Amino acid sequence: MGMNLFKKSPEAKLRKQYEALLKQAMEAQRGGDIVKCSELTAKADEILKQIEQA
Numbered sequence: 001m002g003m004n005l006f007k008k009s010p011e012a013k014l015r016k017q018y019e020a021l022l023k024q025a026m027e028a029q030r031g032g033d034i035v036k037c038s039e040l041t042a043k044a045d046e047i048l049k050q051i052e053q054a
Contacts, residue, residue, distance in 0.1 A: 011054050018047045 025040035 011051055014047050014051050014054070018044050018051065021047065 021040050021044035025037045025044065028034075028036040028040060
């Protein structure tokens with residue numbers, strides 16, 4: 001019973017990945033690497049779709 005208390009939900013894990021990718025994309029954009037920013041944003045969008053489907 002107590003084991004589920006400390007287990008993260010799959011959605012929380014995806015949301016954390018999503019936020020990390022957006023942060024990396026922002027840093028890439030600030031650094032002038034627009035291609036990398038676009039790639040990271042696309043990956044973040046894919047994760048967002050997974051979150052919305054869950």
